Amino acid sequence: MTDLATHADIAAAPRASADRLRAEEEAFLASQRRDRLRRRILPAIGVASFILLWAALVTVFKVPPYVAPSPQAVVATLVARFDVLMANLLPTAIEAISGFLLGNLAAIVIATVFVHRKSLEQAFFPVVVLINTIPVVAKAPILVLLMGNGMEPKIAIAALICFFPTLVNMVRGLESVNPQALELMRVLSASNSEIFFKLRLMNALPYLFSALKIAASTAVIGAIVAEWIGSTTGIGALIIQSTYNFDSAMLYATVIVGSTFSVLFFLAITGLERLFVRWRPANAH
Amino acid sequence: MTAAVDCRGVSVRFLSERRSVTALEDVSFEVAPGGFMSLLGPSGCGKSTLLRVVADLITPSEGSVSVLGTTPQEARRARALGFVFQDAALLPWRTALQNVELPLEVGGRRSLPQGAASPRELLKLVGLSGWENSYPHELSGGMRQRVAIARALLGGPRLLLMDEPFGALDEITRDRLNEELRRIWMETGATILFVTHSVYEAVYLADRVLALAAHPGRVAAMETIGLPRDRDLSIRDTPEFVAIAARMRAHLGHGAIH
Numbered sequence A: 001m002t003d004l005a006t007h008a009d010i011a012a013a014p015r016a017s018a019d020r021l022r023a024e025e026e027a028f029l030a031s032q033r034r035d036r037l038r039r040r041i042l043p044a045i046g047v048a049s050f051i052l053l054w055a056a057l058v059t060v061f062k063v064p065p066y067v068a069p070s071p072q073a074v075v076a077t078l079v080a081r082f083d084v085l086m087a088n089l090l091p092t093a094i095e096a097i098s099g100f101l102l103g104n105l106a107a108i109v110i111a112t113v114f115v116h117r118k119s120l121e122q123a124f125f126p127v128v129v130l131i132n133t134i135p136v137v138a139k140a141p142i143l144v145l146l147m148g149n150g151m152e153p154k155i156a157i158a159a160l161i162c163f164f165p166t167l168v169n170m171v172r173g174l175e176s177v178n179p180q181a182l183e184l185m186r187v188l189s190a191s192n193s194e195i196f197f198k199l200r201l202m203n204a205l206p207y208l209f210s211a212l213k214i215a216a217s218t219a220v221i222g223a224i225v226a227e228w229i230g231s232t233t234g235i236g237a238l239i240i241q242s243t244y245n246f247d248s249a250m251l252y253a254t255v256i257v258g259s260t261f262s263v264l265f266f267l268a269i270t271g272l273e274r275l276f277v278r279w280r281p282a283n284a285h
Numbered sequence B: 001m002t003a004a005v006d007c008r009g010v011s012v013r014f015l016s017e018r019r020s021v022t023a024l025e026d027v028s029f030e031v032a033p034g035g036f037m038s039l040l041g042p043s044g045c046g047k048s049t050l051l052r053v054v055a056d057l058i059t060p061s062e063g064s065v066s067v068l069g070t071t072p073q074e075a076r077r078a079r080a081l082g083f084v085f086q087d088a089a090l091l092p093w094r095t096a097l098q099n100v101e102l103p104l105e106v107g108g109r110r111s112l113p114q115g116a117a118s119p120r121e122l123l124k125l126v127g128l129s130g131w132e133n134s135y136p137h138e139l140s141g142g143m144r145q146r147v148a149i150a151r152a153l154l155g156g157p158r159l160l161l162m163d164e165p166f167g168a169l170d171e172i173t174r175d176r177l178n179e180e181l182r183r184i185w186m187e188t189g190a191t192i193l194f195v196t197h198s199v200y201e202a203v204y205l206a207d208r209v210l211a212l213a214a215h216p217g218r219v220a221a222m223e224t225i226g227l228p229r230d231r232d233l234s235i236r237d238t239p240e241f242v243a244i245a246a247r248m249r250a251h252l253g254h255g256a257i258h
């Protein structure tokens, strides 16, 4: 009898521990789900209470609509003038995205040239730094004078504003290669282009994406600021017009549309990053 | 039979504005084909430099080197060399298998020589089957070194150069990899030049040990290890092993005093 019992115990032991492992796994997954839910709900609560506070302040202090609108007024404007807002978002979006593409492409190409021709980097990097020290609000009028009043100066501003952070990050990413990996490539008799594509470029991807994420928001800022100077369409122009008209609800609605676009742009880049950078970079930053 | 590695009067000087360093001075030694030689010495005595000279990563200031009967450059171009670095040097965006496959994607090689082990077989040889699709950050330090060894073995190099490959590992892992390395050496028949600053590792692994002294790096002693070819880690407790290790330490001590 005792013998049998012991046998049963021995047989049960691994099963018991497997059961325990499963139970632990389930508990872990449940706590993960709770965490995820909390991460979604808490920011929503934060935003909601901010809007409530805003509504309360406007009502309690009887703030006149030409100083600050109530959230209800802003929502009403968003709905009523949705077509106007979208019609003005379109040029801004085109300018921001084209500037983003142009500026970053130029930065990537120039970073590649700099890495392969050190003397060019030494000659021209200071020029780039110099141009970058000019504030956007000062660059914008210069470019409007140079390029007229169309979309071109806005695209140029958006491109310029993207260019510098991407150039710096890209150069750093292409150069900060593990020296032993470079030696490995030499032991394998790899050509320069193989070293570039298989090592430097891949190494630079995480750096590139952290620059692109910054560029996604700054390109929109660049386009909007450029539109402040003598433009009739675009989010920037709409901001100026509604300010002059003391149309605070329209001003706020415009700002919300602009930032929403900016956030969506940023999220798109983050999505691309998830797709392309699946590894954990050696030197996370 | 020509030596697998033949260094004659090799000196390496690094020039710099602040201070120039003589990393190696008049170093001569030979490694027989199929031999296993440890390079043993204190930090900064030029072990890595010597390995880099053999791998054609540095040209010596003086002296001549021949590798597998030709110049280091020819040997490198012919893919006769495998190099294992101290920090594994895996590419973090490639899985274990893709890292082992890298040598097939660069340097004009697209296929393995006839009869050479495939990347999967090499991962199995180093005990990593089942980990093919893991990224380096998902592997332990010891596993990463094994991937690096598998990569160095791809294409069946006749000379394997290893620069303190287990230096950053704990003693238990290092012991196990030492045993595995001897097994791999006997299975592949490759010549191995192995850098370490551990006396025990040097003596356990090799059939010959070259002890270097520092400042400038020069040969302190060359010792043939008369231990049986078939050995396991327990050999480290035998009086013969202890005696050899004591002798090696004495050589190193002398080198430091000079």
Ligand SMILES: Nc1ncnc2c1ncn2[C@@H]1O[C@H](COP(=O)(O)OP(=O)(O)OP(=O)(O)O)[C@@H](O)[C@H]1O
Pocket: B014, B015, B021, B022, B023, B041, B042, B043, B044, B045, B046, B047, B048, B049, B050, B197
């Ligand atoms: N690229 C370099 N430029 C200048 N000096 C160097 C260079 N590489 C090595 N040295 C110098 O040469 C000497 C030998 O260096 P080496 O790296 O070969 O030593 P080591 O024996 O491998 O040391 P460790 O055990 O710490 O790795 C050192 O004094 C080092 O400062």
Ligand SMILES: [Mg+2]
Pocket: B047, B048, B049, B163, B164
């Ligand atoms: Mg070293």
